Amino acid sequence: MAQYEYLILMAACVAITLPLEFLLRARVYRRLPLMLPTILVVVVAFGAWDLLGIARNHWTYNPEFITGIQLGIIPLEEIVFFIVIPLCALLSYEGVATVLNFFKRKRREGSHTDAA
Template sequence: MRHLTYLGLLAACLVGTAPLEILLRTQVYSRPRRLLLALLPGLLLGTAWDLYAVHAGHWSFADGYLIGLRLAGLPVEEILFFAVIPLCAVLTLEAVRRRRPDWLIGDEPSADNSSNGSDGMTRR
């Protein structure tokens, strides 16, 4: 059972933030392009950094906490980490925005661009 630890922690993060999408209607999953643009840079950079560090011998992973599936030499859980944790952060940020719309974070549409939705896409 110990081999499911890392995967279990990732699942717990997803389960813990899933209600935000449903209860607060954060619309994170309904904007896949925006979500992909938020997740992809960290996923690519984090995976590349880990590949370098593992192959250079800077660190390794305790196999006892992993399911054993590897992609390009990295545990699948580690690659999932770079998608799951930022996804949970985006869900949390969007939930805060729903509850506190007066808190500005810098990606709000400008006043002269009022036809844009919250994702910056023009609506017709």
């Protein structure tokens, strides 16, 4: 079971932030043309960084905690991390922006009412 803990943690990150898409209308998943390049930049940049680090033996991964599935020399879990964490960050960012915009509108509406 230990070999799946990291993937379960990544699934939990998605599960925790997914409601932001629907409850706060974060619109991250609905804007694939904007989301995909953002994720792709992270995967390519950090994938290259990891590839270099692994190839030069700067770091390794404990086989007890990974599935053993690899894309080249990079463990699947690492690629999943590069996709999930930016996705969760985008959802969080858009969720916070939605809440802040809601309060800005409420404050503006309140100031118009006070002036009348």
